[in-house]
Amino acid sequence: MYTINTATEIADKIFEFWIDAPQVARNARAGQFLILRIDEKGERVPLTISAVDGDAVRVVFMAVGKTTEHLATLQAGDTLADVVGPLGKPSEIREYGTCCLVGGGAGIACTPIIARELKAAGNHVIGIIGSRNADLLILEDEMREVCDELFITTDDGSKGFHGYAADVLKRELDHRTIDAVWIIGPAIMMKVTSAATLPYGVKTFVSLNPIMVDGTGMCGSCRVTVGGETKFACVDGPEFDAHQVDFAELMQRQRIYTDQEKLAAEKFAEHVCRCGEGGHCHE
């Protein structure tokens, strides 16, 4: 069993958990993920490792489906049946010169750990974090502390630059040299934003989030086409060269279980209303 040390809603429907998982925390590097399972009936959910502190790891997730809604009902002191990790290859950290980290929505949570390691490797680090509106912006203080420069964007202009992270990224690329870019967020955001770096020939990484089962290279559920070749995101990634990724295929494969996911979420919502016990009741 793995204890949740703290559980906090840091923005509307976005939750931050610190989980006690020594074998993950002691070995985790930037860019890696873990897989957790809430209970005996749970599915295996991959989440990027967002920070590490001693024997605890931080994950951030948005409550958007049955499992994440259920997870959101858990509180400090509750336990998870399983946590395994760190999984996947670490980010390619080295001295590039100037690096830019672009985070979109809940994907912002994946950026500070990479920023920290890039900074430690001697890079000048620029952060660009964007969300739909000011209320949904997460980890701003942490990114401000770790990055040399931080830009904020909101779709509605309620904070920072009015527009998308891609716009600020393009603006910066136009007037200075950036040697490596990480873009982490929803698939569509990664697709659009990485298209912005293509004309500049900048090395660009994206962290892919396809559907996984075991997360150790045994099932192929997470297969993605990168540079015309099939790769398993769980062991060959999750970070890949953005300009080689077949995003259309990724997004198609992310939708495989849309109908079932909807059914599961509806049933869970109904159940929560009826018994008032949230995720704790398993009748």
Add this chain to the structure above:
Amino acid sequence: MSDRPAATRVHDFAEVDQGLTAEEAIAEAARCLQCKKPLCVGGCPVCIDIPAFIAEVAEGNFAEAARLVKEQNMLPAICGRVCPQETQCEGVCILGKKETPIRIGALERFVADWERESGATLPEVAAPTGRRVAVVGSGPAGITAAADLARAGHAVTVYESLHEAGGVLTYGIPSFRMPKDVVKAEIEQVVRMGAEIKKNYLVGRSLPAEELLAYDAVFLATGAGLPSFMGIPGENLPGVYSANEFLTRVNLMHAEKFPAFDTPVKHAARVAVIGGGNVAMDAARVARRLGAKVFLIYRRREEDMPARLAEVHHAKEEGIEFLTCTNPVGIIGDAAVTGLECVKMSMCSLDASGRPSPEPETGSEFTLDVDMVIQAIGTSPNPLLVSLIPGLERGRKGNVVVDEDGRTSIPHVFAGGDIATGAATVIEAMGSAKKAAAGINRMLREA
């Protein structure tokens, strides 16, 4: 036969073969000729004293029979169910020349099931040696080695990356062929002998390679879990699965009980399963139980299929339609699978494995109307951990190279099962694990 009727069993995941009753077991055992030079023992990869245990069954001494089996094999309820006996012990039984061979597998299973239900006794465990041994992987090879190493008195830690132990016995073989309580009970015996199982540890990631190598001895049994794909167009369409993924979703994650369990699996009306091995039969029979009309596509003839005879027989009884001498060339679909393009194959000269090499017939292309495709064309050794251990020699197919004792290029690291041999059977994995465990015991005794 003691099989449940096909018409009933295709609606559930309960065990198909109901096993022998005590009376049937005694009668079957009484047929044994008790050969002076028993060929069956030589046909068994773990050298069980088959005539001796059968003699005890014939006398009704089931506990003693179980003890004799477990001297060589700590997983008899598993082996009795999934060994390809027709090519091993039963294949060489002298009675098979004139009539039917002794049903050794059924007797082994009977003895193991009897013991599990009446309370298992454990083999004696030697006094602690103070030596620490790490076993990586809790599948058939890992559990077998852990049992032999624990019995020798070593402190054994088994690392498992999934949330359940058992490897392919848990995620791969469906419950209608391998009930999960049987797997759990046999593993539990090894735990009671003193082996510790640490789940949720992906060695190489959760436990760094240098910490692994700090053990007095290491046994690598990470298996052949990397699924092969054919490399045909349309392979990444929604609705195309590796057999590993399809079976894991059901066997390990219980997707057949969605939404009571959270992991989903696609339910299709018409499913094509590609392959002719045991895994293909398992995938086909699971798809059938999820309600589909299932086609099994194999590029050679039925007699060339590597699957156990019993699995082929069961699959056919359950209404799986076999399309042999047929090879898929492409998967059709836009947002989802709508068909499988195939070509008929004609059988030509024999290849290195003694099987005919199939050649496509020109103009024989046809499209099979299906909405799901499962590829069960084989797996290769898991590359992850072995690539993270510096100095570990690997073969061309990604397997770990070992000598006849199971020793790798690193002196205190041994390997067995599919990671060393490439994909093979449960019992072959166990045989190589026993050899490696003996090698480790020898090394630790002499050191």
